[in-house]
Amino acid sequence: MKFSPLVQELIDSLRCLSGVGAxxxxxxxxxxxxxxxxxxxxxxxxLGRAMDSIGHCQKCRNFTEQxxxxxxxxxxxxxxxxxxxxxxxxxxxxxxxxxEFTGQYFVLMxxxxxxDGIGPDDLGLDTLAKHLAxxxxxxxxxATNPTVxxxxxxxxxxxxxxxxxVSVSRIAHGVPVGGELEYVDGNTLxxxxxGRKNYSA
Amino acid sequence: MKFSPLVQELIDSLRCLSGVGAxxxxxxxxxxxxxxxxxxxxxxxxLGRAMDSIGHCQKCRNFTEQxxxxxxxxxxxxxxxxxxxxxxxxxxxxxxxxxEFTGQYFVLMxxxxxxDGIGPDDLGLDTLAKHLAxxxxxxxxxATNPTVxxxxxxxxxxxxxxxxxVSVSRIAHGVPVGGELEYVDGNTLxxxxxGRKNYSA
Ligand SMILES: [Zn+2]
Ligand SMILES: [Zn+2]
Numbered sequence: 001m002k003f004s005p006l007v008q009e010l011i012d013s014l015r016c017l018s019g020v021g022a023x024x025x026x027x028x029x030x031x032x033x034x035x036x037x038x039x040x041x042x043x044x045x046x047l048g049r050a051m052d053s054i055g056h057c058q059k060c061r062n063f064t065e066q067x068x069x070x071x072x073x074x075x076x077x078x079x080x081x082x083x084x085x086x087x088x089x090x091x092x093x094x095x096x097x098x099x100e101f102t103g104q105y106f107v108l109m110x111x112x113x114x115x116d117g118i119g120p121d122d123l124g125l126d127t128l129a130k131h132l133a134x135x136x137x138x139x140x141x142x143a144t145n146p147t148v149x150x151x152x153x154x155x156x157x158x159x160x161x162x163x164x165x166v167s168v169s170r171i172a173h174g175v176p177v178g179g180e181l182e183y184v185d186g187n188t189l190x191x192x193x194x195g196r197k198n199y200s201a
Numbered sequence: 202m203k204f205s206p207l208v209q210e211l212i213d214s215l216r217c218l219s220g221v222g223a224x225x226x227x228x229x230x231x232x233x234x235x236x237x238x239x240x241x242x243x244x245x246x247x248l249g250r251a252m253d254s255i256g257h258c259q260k261c262r263n264f265t266e267q268x269x270x271x272x273x274x275x276x277x278x279x280x281x282x283x284x285x286x287x288x289x290x291x292x293x294x295x296x297x298x299x300x301e302f303t304g305q306y307f308v309l310m311x312x313x314x315x316x317d318g319i320g321p322d323d324l325g326l327d328t329l330a331k332h333l334a335x336x337x338x339x340x341x342x343x344a345t346n347p348t349v350x351x352x353x354x355x356x357x358x359x360x361x362x363x364x365x366x367v368s369v370s371r372i373a374h375g376v377p378v379g380g381e382l383e384y385v386d387g388n389t390l391x392x393x394x395x396g397r398k399n400y401s402a
Contacts, residue, residue, distance in 0.1 A: 003290060004265045006251050013247040016240030017218075018232040019225065026291060029251070031219040033264055034310055037252045039217030044248035046214040047233075050207050051241040054234055063234055064205045089204060090227060109235055 007033070059131075061124050062089050062107045071096075071105060080104045083131065084141040085157055087111055087150065091143060103141075106131065111149040112156060123153070125160060132164040142170045146191070208234070260332075262325050263290050263308045272297075272306060281305045284332065285342040286358055288312055288351065292344060304342075307332065312350040313357060324354070326361060333365040343371045347392070 002008050007029065014025035032040040056062070057069035064070075071077055071092070082103030086092055092105050108123040120126070132140065140161050144150035158168045174192035175184050184192075203209050208230065215226035233241040257263070258270035265271075272278055272293070283304030287293055293306050309324040321327070333341065341362050345351035359369045375393035376385050385393075 003294065004255070004263075004267075004270065006247075006255055006266045007264050007290070009247045010251040010255075013240070013244040014218075016233070016237055016244055017215075017229045019228070024220065027220070028218045030264075030289065030291075032217070032248075033251065033255055036217055039214070040248050040252040043214040043217055044245045044252065046207075046210045047241050047245035047248070050211040050230075050234065051238045051245065054205070054207055054211075062205075063208050063231075065207045066205075069205065088231065089208070090231075093204065 056109075057107075060105045060107055061109060061127070062092060062105065077102065077104055081136065081138040082141060083137045083139075084143050085128070085154075086143045087145055087153075095143065104137075108144070108153065111144060111147075111153040113149055120156065125157065128157070129160055129163075132161055132166050135165070137166050140166050140168050142168065146173045257310075258308075261306045261308055262310060262328070263293060263306065278303065278305055282337065282339040283342060284338050284340075285344050286329070286355075287344045288346055288354075296344065305338075309345070309354065312345060312348075312354040314350055321357070326358065329358070330361055330364075333362055333367050336366070338365075338367050340368050340370060343369065347374045 003011065010029045010033075011022075011025045014020055014028050015022065017025075020028070053065045054063050055065070057064045057072055058067050059072040060069060062069045062071070066073075080103040082101075083106055084095065084101060084103055085106050085108065086095070087108050087110060089107060089109075092107060095101050095105075106124075106128050110118055110123060112118060112120070112123065131137065140157075142154040142157060144154045144157075154170060161168045172195060173188065174195055175181060175188065181189070204212065211230045211234075212223075212226045215221055215229050216223065218226075221229070254266045255264050256266070258265045258273055259268050260273040261270060263270045263272070267274075281304040283302075284307055285296065285302060285304055286307050286309065287296070288309050288311060290308060290310075293308060296302050296306075307325075307329050311319055311324060313319060313321070313324065332338065341358075343355040343358060345355045345358075355371060362369045373396060374389065375396055376382060376389065382390070
């Protein structure tokens, strides 16, 4: 005994969403069918168009439905001498929201992960090597996550840059501004200590 | 600064799924775009067809893409003298899997919940009243959940049946078979005690 074929197909299809197991998929399907058919229709439509027409920016690899993303199309940014390497499109947004950065980005769409079979080619590092060799950039900021994988990826990319004339920096890690010392994890505190700076009041 | 329009639309649309917040929707969208376009396409298709053509069984209210669901179409079941009231399609499947029940079902698709504006009409109790008045049924089993709302709903439906000649029963509540007493919650244990039966070894 199963649900009707189409109900079962909907439940099974929902499991392609990351983090959605059998019970959650069932709850989602019933909720849509019973309370939000309009939302379900809109999702079906958005999904279809997104899967079909969202690709990667030819320059920075961020998701876009155009050949070049808005940032890479901006005339000011095309002359930038700094390129910032991030793991995900969400990181681009986080950095843009600071208003502190006006250079270009390169979005890895992940990090090196030999276990999952994700190597340099999957992160577009061949494209990045060409950007670095072009002579446009003076500095590359490594803004990968401060995780084991993010550090390993940063390390690998730093080596890439050594062949070109690009200086390499890494975003600072330490105690979050506004955070209280006693609630900061030990690893972060170690980083904050070893990365201490001269203080002139 | 936002994601590209279509990426943002996909993220926003995913939030119509129950339990999906902004961060989760973003993670789901990136996962589909980067790792599972095929799954995303299949989901779009299944969603569209499901929202369009799944309705309620005219007899038992369960989800089906036909006028009557498979159970209500079964000739044997059409003669059944017992009707079992459940809250959700998943409950029908759970009871079918026991193989112990061969009667008909009535699926409330929820429970009475004045706070959420869900009253008797939303649960199809007018239809149920007609079934009970038809003279076909000798017994109605109340299998709503043993929650406050489920009990209140069972109580309301039992009153409905009093007007017809249908006897009303409630599924037993107690210690789960195979469960250990010390891990059973107090409420269940109270039910198990007050519902104790004569024991003849
Ligand atoms: Zn771009
Ligand atoms: Zn039915």
